Every structure is written in structure tokens, then in C-alpha cells.
Amino acid sequence: MNEALPLVKTSWWFDEAMTNDANARTISLTGKTDADVVVVGGGFTGLWTALNLKEKSPGLRIVLIEAGLCGSGASGKNGGKVHGYWSALPGISAILGPDAALEIARAGSKAQDGIRAFATLKGRDLWWKEAGNIRISAAPAQDTKIQTAILCARELGVPDSAIELSHADVETRIQSPVFRGGVFYPEAANIHPARLARALRSAVIDCGVEVYENTPMLHLERSSPNLIKTANGSIEAKHVVLATNTALAKMPEISPHLTLFSSYALMTDANPDAIDRMYWQGGQGISDFRMFVHYFRATPDGRVLMGSGSGPISATGDDTDPGLTMDRSSAQRAVSGLRRLLPEFNHTLTAQIWGGGIDVSADRLPFFKSMPCRTIHYGAGYSGHGVNATYIGGQCLSSLVLGTRDYWSSLPFCTRTLPSLPPEPIRTWGGSLIRQSIIACEEAEEQQKQASLYDRFIAEMPKLFGLKVGTR
Numbered sequence: 123m124n125e126a127l128p129l130v131k132t133s134w135w136f137d138e139a140m141t142n143d144a145n146a147r148t149i150s151l152t153g154k155t156d157a158d159v160v161v162v163g164g165g166f167t168g169l170w171t172a173l174n175l176k177e178k179s180p181g182l183r184i185v186l187i188e189a190g191l192c193g194s195g196a197s198g199k200n201g202g203k204v205h206g207y208w209s210a211l212p213g214i215s216a217i218l219g220p221d222a223a224l225e226i227a228r229a230g231s232k233a234q235d236g237i238r239a240f241a242t243l244k245g246r247d248l249w250w251k252e253a254g255n256i257r258i259s260a261a262p263a264q265d266t267k268i269q270t271a272i273l274c275a276r277e278l279g280v281p282d283s284a285i286e287l288s289h290a291d292v293e294t295r296i297q298s299p300v301f302r303g304g305v306f307y308p309e310a311a312n313i314h315p316a317r318l319a320r321a322l323r324s325a326v327i328d329c330g331v332e333v334y335e336n337t338p339m340l341h342l343e344r345s346s347p348n349l350i351k352t353a354n355g356s357i358e359a360k361h362v363v364l365a366t367n368t369a370l371a372k373m374p375e376i377s378p379h380l381t382l383f384s385s386y387a388l389m390t391d392a393n394p395d396a397i398d399r400m401y402w403q404g405g406q407g408i409s410d411f412r413m414f415v416h417y418f419r420a421t422p423d424g425r426v427l428m429g430s431g432s433g434p435i436s437a438t439g440d441d442t443d444p445g446l447t448m449d450r451s452s453a454q455r456a457v458s459g460l461r462r463l464l465p466e467f468n469h470t471l472t473a474q475i476w477g478g479g480i481d482v483s484a485d486r487l488p489f490f491k492s493m494p495c496r497t498i499h500y501g502a503g504y505s506g507h508g509v510n511a512t513y514i515g516g517q518c519l520s521s522l523v524l525g526t527r528d529y530w531s532s533l534p535f536c537t538r539t540l541p542s543l544p545p546e547p548i549r550t551w552g553g554s555l556i557r558q559s560i561i562a563c564e565e566a567e568e569q570q571k572q573a574s575l576y577d578r579f580i581a582e583m584p585k586l587f588g589l590k591v592g593t594r
């Protein structure tokens with residue numbers, strides 16, 4: 123194990139964004155106040171919701187409270203790969219059917235348009251680059267995923283959403299000794315995620331939302347109006363939007379539907395020459411076909427972000443579990459991914475590595491819902507895929523607050539019945555065993571070896587039990 127891993131609690135993105143944020147002055151809540159709507163959580167979900175509410179109903183008095191700084195959660199530490207659901211068509215179609223899968227993918231396209239419009243507004247420099255997304259087979263065992271994707275897009279009548287790449291096609295886009303064929307998804311972009319979060323914060327402040335940072339919600343009293351208590355104040359509000367991401371996994375109403383995994387990402391030092399040597403055109407987001415995926419992208423200054431979605435499961439949905447942010451084995455898997463997939467970066471130093479919780483739902487799709495009282499609303503379940511989907515979340519949650527039945531609130535994200543995850547202790551204990559076996563199988567496959575019979579059997583268990591989480 124490399125003891126010199128520069129594992130940090132924040133992220134390279136967030137540190138960079140804060141040094142470039144001219145409006146970083148924070149205010150914390152002191153005393154009593156009231157509002158029409160309180161949004162709890164200053165990540166993409168909360169910020170898009172507040173912005174949408176102001177656009178749809180400018181007269182609303184909206185307060186947003188954030189435990190730390192806006193963008194300091196998952197929104198400021200992700201891979202910045204922005205794409206909707208075209209690459210997820212096979213999985214969604216198998217669960218919800220082809221019509222719902224297409225409806226969801228088209229909603230993702232609308233989100234992509236909305237994020238593009240925000241990110242490219244004059245005066246904003248959010249490193250928005252639209253060059254598509256590639257999924258690459260990086261081992262013979264991953265090859266079958268290519269045909270699954272291509273056939274599904276054809277069968278659903280959207281062949282242009284997923285284009286097959288031969289090995290030679292891949293080589294014209296990026297070269298690596300372990301890359302094979304792949305699939306190109308044209309609708310995708312890369313962004314600087316923390317700059318996006320900070321730009322959203324500025325936009326909501328500019329349109330009149332009161333933003334209080336370093337102000338965690340300590341207690342929510344469900345009443346009419348609802349009462350939120352913080353360390354030095356309180357807020358009465360008719361509507362509350364809980365946009366607290368992984369923290370929602372502890373809530374009794376939500377915990378049957380949400381579990382916490384984690385993802386680890388590193389940022390290298392800049393090495394534009396190494397990118398040139400790979401003939402990497404640089405703008406695409408890329409990932410392999412592992413279930414515990416390696417995802418990667420370059421930055422405009424020639425760095426590479428490499429992530430490994432293989433971090434530990436948190437016991438009983440505790441979002442403060444150190445395994446979500448400080449697990450050195452998972453951080454090391456991001457390093458190993460860089461060394462194997464992009465060996466041109468073998469001699470480039472890693473600037474920072476960080477980890478973060480991933481809120482995984484039983485069908486791996488997010489959900490946006492209201493509690494039976496109709497005045498408390500929540501959204502989660504992004505399953506490691508939230509940069510595009512949090513825009514959808516903002517639209518859906520603002521429609522739920524306003525009680526409008528429209529395009530967004532009629533989507534399966536709001537209307538489907540949520541499947542449940544297995545109960546504890548099977549969920550965490552069984553999930554951890556399955557995770558270890560899948561990692562063992564995927565690592566063996568990369569070395570073109572066969573994993574042990576035990577690991578192969580345990581890795582198949584989710585499929586045998588008809589689960590959608592943990593299936594390869």
C-alpha cells in the first residue's frame with residue numbers, strides 16, 4: 123500500500139473553485155426567521171431547486187441553509203461528467219419497460235440543455251466541454267456490454283444515441299494498451315463541478331434567495347408551519363425541501379429505499395504532453411465497463427481525474443462513516459486504475475485523492491417525492507450519477523412544492539412506486555461480502571484470470587435474488 127496517498131477531505135475541485143470565487147463571504151443564521159420555503163442542503167439539488175422555485179414563482183420567500191459551504195458535499199467533489207440516461211437504457215428498460223426508459227432518457231436530454239444554458243452564459247467559466255461520453259471495454263470479459271448497449275438502442279428506435287466503436291475507432295480517440303472496443307454516447311459533457319456549484323450559489327443569491335452557510339439543520343419539527351432548528355436560530359416555513367443527499371439515508375421513511383456506497387477520485391498534476399502522447403482528444407468523459415467502474419476525464423490544463431466507484435458500503439446508512447471518505451484501499455484502486463488504463467500518467471504525481479458517499483436506490487434511479495403531509499419534500503438516489511439528474515431534481519422538487527402537475531412532476535422520478543432494498547443485516551453485511559467478491563472477479567478478469575469459485579458464486583447472488591443493485 124502506498125503510504126504517501128494524498129487523501130483529503132475536500133477535493134481538488136473545491137479548493138480550486140474557492141480560490142476563484144469572488145463572492146465567497148458567508149453568513150450563518152442567527153435568531154428566528156420565517157420563509158415560504160426552506161431548502162436544506164446547498165449542493166446541486168438544493169441550489170437548482172431554489173433557482174427553479176424563484177424562476178417559477180419569483181414572489182416566494184426562500185431560505186437555503188447549508189451545513190458547511192455550498193458545494194462542499196458531493197457536488198463539489200465529483201468527476202464532473204455530465205450526461206443523462208442514454209447509456210443506462212438497457213438497465214432502465216429491463217426494470218421499468220422501454221417507454222419509461224425513453225421518457226427518462228429524454229428528460230435527461232432536457233436537463234443537459236438546461237445545464238448547458240446555465241454553464242455557457244456569458245461571463246461564466248465552468249470548463250463546460252461537450253464532446254460525448256465513451257464506455258470502453260478494458261478486458262475481454264467486458265466486451266459483451268458493447269453489444270448489449272448497441273442492440274438496446276436499436277430495439278428502442280434510438281440507434282444514434284449509442285454508436286459502436288471498434289478497437290481502431292477507439293484508437294483514433296484515445297490510445298491505451300488495454301483498451302478494446304467501446305460505445306460512443308454523443309450527448310455528454312465535462313464540467314468543473316465545484317465551479318458549477320459556486321456559480322449556482324451566486325445565481326440563487328442574485329435572485330433573492332437568503333443563503334445561510336455553516337448552518338446545519340439540527341432538528342425538523344413537522345407541524346404547520348414546519349419548524350427547523352439550527353445551532354443559533356430557527357426557521358418557520360410552510361414547505362421544506364430536504365436536499366441533503368447521503369444524510370437522507372438515515373430518515374425512517376427513506377432508509378428502506380436508500381443505501382450508501384462510496385466513490386473515490388484522484389486529480390493528477392498537469393501533464394498535457396502525456397495526453398498528447400495518448401492521442402486523447404481530451405474533451406470526452408470515459409469509463410470502463412466494470413460494475414465498480416473506473417471513470418476518467420481530462421481538464422483543460424492537462425490533468426486527469428480518475429475515479430473508482432468501488433468504495434465501501436456504510437453500515438446502517440451513516441453518512442458520517444469514515445469509510446465513505448477515508449478508505450485507503452479504495453483510494454488506491456483509483457491509483458491502480460490510472461496506472462493500468464492510462465500508463466502514460468505513471469510518472470505524473472497525484473495532486474489529491476478524495477472520497478464521497480453515493481446514495482444508491484433499489485432501482486438505481488433517483489426519486490423526488492413529498493411526505494404524506496405534502497409540505498416536506500425530498501430527493502435522492504442518484505446512484506453516483508447526479509450532475510445531470512440534480513437538474514431534473516430541481517425541476518421536480520420545485521413542481522412538488524408548488525403543487526403543479528406538469529411535465530416534471532409526472533415523470534417516473536416522482537410517480538413510480540419505490541422498490542425496497544433488503545432489510546438489515548443482509549443489506550450491509552451481505553452487500554459488503556458481494557462487493558468484495560465482485561471486486562475480486564473484476565480484478566481477475568482484468569488479468570485474464572478466473573476468480574475463485576467462491577467469489578464467482580457470491581458475485582452472482584444479487585442476480586439470483588432478482589436485485590437491481592450489485593448486479594454486473
Ligand SMILES: Cc1cc2nc3c(=O)[nH]c(=O)nc-3n(C[C@H](O)[C@H](O)[C@H](O)COP(=O)(O)OP(=O)(O)OC[C@H]3O[C@@H](n4cnc5c(N)ncnc54)[C@H](O)[C@@H]3O)c2cc1C
Pocket residue numbers: 162163164165166167168187188189190191192193194195196197198199200201202203204205337338339340365366367368369385386387417429476477478479480504505506507508509510511512
Ligand atoms: C467521488 C464522486 C464522484 C462522482 N462523479 C460523478 C460524475 O462524474 N458524474 C455524475 O453525474 N455524478 C457523479 N457523482 C455523484 C454526484 O456528485 C451527486 O449525485 C450529486 O452531486 C448530488 O448532489 P446533491 O446536491 O444531492 O448532494 P450534495 O452535493 O452532497 O449536497 C448535499 C448538501 O447537504 C448538506 N447537508 C447535509 N446535511 C445537512 C443538514 N442537516 N443541514 C444542512 N445541510 C446539510 C451537505 O453539507 C451537502 O452540501 C460523484 C460523486 C462522488 C462522491
